[in-house]
Amino acid sequence: MAQAEDRNGEQAAVWNGPGGHGWVEMQEVMDGLFQPVEDLLVDAVDTGAGGRVLDVGCGAGVTTLAIARHLDAGGSCTGIDISEPLVSTARRRAERDCVRARFIHADAQRHTFEPASFDMIVSRFGVMFFDDTVQAFSNLRNAAREGGLLRLIVWRRAAENPFMTTAERAASPLVTIPHREPDAPGQFAFADEQRLRTLLEKSGWSGIEIQPINVDCTMPEQELIRYITHLGPLGRALADVDTATRARVAEFVRPAFDPYVNGSEVRFTAACWMVGAHA
Numbered sequence: 001m002a003q004a005e006d007r008n009g010e011q012a013a014v015w016n017g018p019g020g021h022g023w024v025e026m027q028e029v030m031d032g033l034f035q036p037v038e039d040l041l042v043d044a045v046d047t048g049a050g051g052r053v054l055d056v057g058c059g060a061g062v063t064t065l066a067i068a069r070h071l072d073a074g075g076s077c078t079g080i081d082i083s084e085p086l087v088s089t090a091r092r093r094a095e096r097d098c099v100r101a102r103f104i105h106a107d108a109q110r111h112t113f114e115p116a117s118f119d120m121i122v123s124r125f126g127v128m129f130f131d132d133t134v135q136a137f138s139n140l141r142n143a144a145r146e147g148g149l150l151r152l153i154v155w156r157r158a159a160e161n162p163f164m165t166t167a168e169r170a171a172s173p174l175v176t177i178p179h180r181e182p183d184a185p186g187q188f189a190f191a192d193e194q195r196l197r198t199l200l201e202k203s204g205w206s207g208i209e210i211q212p213i214n215v216d217c218t219m220p221e222q223e224l225i226r227y228i229t230h231l232g233p234l235g236r237a238l239a240d241v242d243t244a245t246r247a248r249v250a251e252f253v254r255p256a257f258d259p260y261v262n263g264s265e266v267r268f269t270a271a272c273w274m275v276g277a278h279a
Contacts, residue, residue, distance in 0.1 A: 011129045015083035018239035022230040024085050027060040033219045037124050038063045042070050044151045047119040050074035054118040056108045057126015061090025068101040080104040109136035113143035120149040128189040137203030144279040152275040157191040160271035167234040170256035177233045205277040215270040225250050
């Protein structure tokens with residue numbers, strides 16, 4: 001139990017600290033980068049009139065807002081995230097864009113949802129960080145109405161997503177970055193298809209379908225240095241270093257991304273699972 005609590009506290013510290021602030025800084029870049037993933041989730045939303053959708057790990061709210069726009073006038077979309085900086089950003093964006101969406105700053109694993117209050121639960125890369133996944137998905141199952149739908153997109157194995165680990169591998173001679181533990185809370189927590197299926201079954205979900213998808217992602221090459229120095233394990237490691245050190249590390253790491261640069265764009269394929277289930 002102590003280890004689980006430590007992990008949960010660690011995730012809260014990351015997403016309310018360097019991790020969350022890094023995403024706020026890079027939100028527009030990341031919105032564009034993962035637009036194709038967002039589109040897949042929005043296209044999957046089919047709740048009928050007055051549908052109620054929950055977006056788990058909503059971050060800065062881009063998917064929540066897109067779903068809210070997609071729903072009919074009687075529908076609603078709620079985003080929940082453990083990161084206060086990201087939820088605050090999401091609320092400002094909703095107000096700025098006059099989108100009817102609600103945001104909750106809370107841990108979806110432990111938050112007390114009204115039972116059977118959602119027709120569909122979705123997530124774009126937002127459910128891999130729970131310290132007790134069965135508790136988390138059981139809590140979400142209770143928040144879904146009978147027959148409610150679950151639709152998630154999560155990462156497959158790190159080996160299938162080399163772009164995502166390029167920065168930390170290239171920076172290893174200069175920066176000490178903690179090793180990613182298999183199955184631990186983090187980006188690749190659900191890389192193992194059978195493990196993910198078992199966790200969902202133990203949480204009360206049925207009709208589970210897990211399909212591999214490959215999504216082409218792009219971002220402007222001019223944003224690559226900011227991406228390297230603000231996001232992921234390397235971005236968190238550089239959060240408290242001086243400007244000169246950050247620049248030196250970025251210069252050292254940047255050539256490792258050359259295979260992904262095509263003119264003015266950075267391109268890579270995101271190897272993911274598309275997960276479906278029902279309550």
